[in-house]
Amino acid sequence: MPICNVCFRHCKIEEGKTGFCGARTCRDGKVVAANYGKITSAALDPIEKKPLKMFRSGKKVLSIGSYGCNLRCPFCQNSDISWSEQAFEYEKYAEYFSPEEIVERAVELKPKGNIGVAFTYNEPMVGYEFVRDTARLSKKAGLENVLVTNGTADTDVLEEILDCIDAMNIDLKAFSKDFYHNLIGGDLDMTKRFIENSVEKCHVELTTLIIPDENDSEDEMAALSSWVAELEKRYSKKIPLHITRFFPRFHMTDKEPTPVSKIFRLVDVAKQKLEYVFPGNV
Numbered sequence: 238m239p240i241c242n243v244c245f246r247h248c249k250i251e252e253g254k255t256g257f258c259g260a261r262t263c264r265d266g267k268v269v270a271a272n273y274g275k276i277t278s279a280a281l282d283p284i285e286k287k288p289l290k291m292f293r294s295g296k297k298v299l300s301i302g303s304y305g306c307n308l309r310c311p312f313c314q315n316s317d318i319s320w321s322e323q324a325f326e327y328e329k330y331a332e333y334f335s336p337e338e339i340v341e342r343a344v345e346l347k348p349k350g351n352i353g354v355a356f357t358y359n360e361p362m363v364g365y366e367f368v369r370d371t372a373r374l375s376k377k378a379g380l381e382n383v384l385v386t387n388g389t390a391d392t393d394v395l396e397e398i399l400d401c402i403d404a405m406n407i408d409l410k411a412f413s414k415d416f417y418h419n420l421i422g423g424d425l426d427m428t429k430r431f432i433e434n435s436v437e438k439c440h441v442e443l444t445t446l447i448i449p450d451e452n453d454s455e456d457e458m459a460a461l462s463s464w465v466a467e468l469e470k471r472y473s474k475k476i477p478l479h480i481t482r483f484f485p486r487f488h489m490t491d492k493e494p495t496p497v498s499k500i501f502r503l504v505d506v507a508k509q510k511l512e513y514v515f516p517g518n519v
């Protein structure tokens with residue numbers, strides 16, 4: 238049975254079935270993206286909304302999303318297109334747009350301040366072929382590309398898109414293997430590798446959503462920011478960190494929103510190691 242090598246799950250996919258993310262299938266014995274070109278959301282967003290604070294400030298970006306995700310965050314903020322039952326219905330209902338059509342639209346939007354295309358909303362890397370094909374065309378049209386990702390993809394897959402991505406916001410959802418493995422079904426080591434390889438080639442900002450009693454200790458933030466500071470030193474680059482506030486959502490409604498004072502305290506902790514740290518959702 239063919240194996241998908243996009244992420245650490247290495248799903249074995251039977252003909253006509255989908256992998257864990259709901260976005261990849263097996264056709265004629267090969268693993269392909271079932272969500273290729275299936276667009277579920279599109280908007281001309283301010284670049285700050287990605288969030289990117291230190292890349293093309295004040296500009297806008299045509300932001301598009303498909304469906305599917307390889308993590309299972311119980312607090313998901315885009316569950317309708319990521320991993321709820323409804324998300325997996327989009328294979329039938331989402332409208333198809335070719336890479337050419339997306340780039341044509343992005344060019345049309347230039348007079349409105351558009352700099353290019355952002356791949357966002359669901360997890361774009363589970364359909365990396367569409368990201369790659371669209372981003373290459375977009376670059377040829379003189380546009381820029383942004384990727385908003387959970388960073389859960391193999392190095393070889395990342396290499397397929399890195400040459401045409403200008404900026405990324407990557408979630409670093411915590412700095413504990415236990416959080417990644419047990420709470421969100423992820424792999425911290427894979428995400429760290431993804432971040433490191435991306436920092437080398439393009440502008441990277443990171444986002445950490447602070448959830449009460451899950452990843453909100455000062456020790457964890459000190460360890461996370463120290464690791465980011467080492468990367469900054471190694472690659473002689475600045476890596477802005479967004480520390481954002483949790484609100485109860487989806488399957489995690491038993492917790493209170495993160496206190497604003499906690500966010501500012503953790504910003505102070507991170508600022509001991511990093512120059513650019515931004516509070517979010519406060």
Ligand code: SF4
Pocket residue numbers: 241242243244245246247248255256257258259260261306307363
């Ligand atoms: S990308 Fe999807 S199908 Fe591929 S290994 Fe990951 S979860 Fe499985």
